[in-house]
Amino acid sequence: MKIPFNKPYMTGKEAHYMYDAVHTGKISGNGKYTKKCQKYLKELFGFGKCLLTTSCTDALEMAAILIDIKPGDEVIMPSYTFVSTSNAFILRGAKIIFADSRKDHPGMDEDSLEDLITERTKAIVPVHYAGVACHMDKIMDLADRYNLFVIEDAAQAIDSYYTGRNGIKKALGSIGHLAAFSFHETKNIISGEGGMLAINDLHFAERAEIIWEKGTNRSAFFRGEVDKYGWVDIGSSFLPSDIIAAFLYAQVENIENIQCKRKELWNNYNNSFCGILDKVNKVQLPFVPEYASNNAHMYYLICSNAREREKLIDHLKTDGILAVFHYLSLHKSKFYEDKYEGEKLEVSESYSDYLVRLPLFYELTEMEQDKIIKSVLEFYNTYSIEEDNTHSLRRKVYK
Incomplete structure (x- = not known):
């Protein structure tokens, strides 16, 4: 009897929902199941706005664009993390400032962060390793004091929570300005490859949707908010096929x-x-x-x-x-x-x-x-x- 490290779990409804997605006649991005997943997760965990992506990497890249990372900006993050955490900001020209881990847990040492902040620091990226929260009060206090953005790398942290000094429990990914999740097949809920950007600072919401749709205001057009759509910003094809979202929805409703x-x-x-x-x-x-x-x-x-x-x-x-x-x-x-x-x-x-x-x-x-x-x-x-x-x-x- 050989035991693998991981085996993707199927709830039994994935193929049914994918079949349904195909027969809606729309299997590109932002379809029926994309909207269902985004609504479900937003309401369940209290995120400001949710946008499904093709990967957590894409969600992080969107975050780097949204906070306007430029060459020379510095971004603080743990060294003990996956390469995507760093690559998203390297691609925009940032210099990565690596923090050490805690002695009792592989997450970043929050008490070391202030010494890493300079006049060029733009953001802190806490990684919730193994779904265990970083000390978000300490991190958000630093962000407020130094006018920094906080982007939670919550790739492993779906359905995990942080209780702050005020006694209020919040879902990880709902605390920072932005947060990135993964639905890779090794995660708790999966879509093979897949991710999500949670937008908690809603002044990013409109632009996030544009970046998500290749730099166009296409989503606003389909909602009837503009009479035509065109190229209005930088962006990429970050949104997944609705077939992927259909697979994910079977997982989400069984979380x-x-x-x-x-x-x-x-x-x-x-x-x-x-x-x-x-x-x-x-x-x-x-x-x-x-x-x-x-x-x-x-x-x-x-x-x-x-x-x-x-x-x-x-x-x-x-x-x-x-x-x-x-x-x-x-x-x-x-x-x-x-x-x-x-x-x-x-x-x-x-x-x-x-x-x-x-x-x-x-x-x-x-x-x-x-x-x-x-x-x-x-x-x-x-x-x-x-x-x-x-x-x-x-x-x-x-x-």
Whole structure:
């Protein structure tokens, strides 16, 4: 029995809605199912305005255009993130200022951000890693103080929440000026490839729709607001086919069921490892701050050194289980290492070297998860950190 890292889940209605979309006679962008998804998500999570995109990457690129990023502008973001977070702003000429990660969680270290702000800083891009909220009060306070934009990279954060100092709980992606979501097949709700831009500062709403429609006021024309449409701004073809939106709608309307199962799986992992791996084997388990919720996007372990991670992944592979590592810190990438001028980002680099993700998907059975848990525990019953102490990759223990 081989267990994959991920398996896309189908609710059973995807093909029906796609068939219906085809028979409406309109399968290009901004059709029946695009509108249904946007309305559903806007109302469910309290976003200002929603626009589906072909990817989270496209949503981030739209955000960079909307805040008018120009060459020389600086954008602060974590180094421990996917390349799309950075590329969207690099394409507009921005200089990326990378922040280190937190010691208790792979998300950006919010307390380090103020020292990174200069007169050229234009925006902060918090990435809600594993669907766990960054400390948004701290980030929004900085944005207000220095007149900066906040663009939430909520690629992994659908149906996750932040409780602010005022006690009000808000959905991630509804707090910053703009936010980008992913519906890639590895996410909680999916459309194969797909994304969404949430527009919470509504003064961006009209222009966002124009950029979304290739720089034209085509949407306003079809609503009867103008008598003809033409090229009025820069833009691109960011909107997805309505067939993709139809697939997504089957997922969106089942989000409660999907999330319930994913959280059950996540909790089973955590309950099985807590008090054993973290206490006996010094493995760092996922941390969820009191102000954040857990949307069960992923379950990860942080090993004590790189060799330990390599051995764990190999051990699981021998048992027919595919576990994977995650991001390589962007400041150390082949593309950016010659451009990076900041300090060593030690914590981010440690996550690049020591973090491993375990399979977590809707159709993971109880028997399969038990096998994964048993395999991990068997590995640590025989593995000795002392064997690897001679290696230079030993992780610093953070207090």
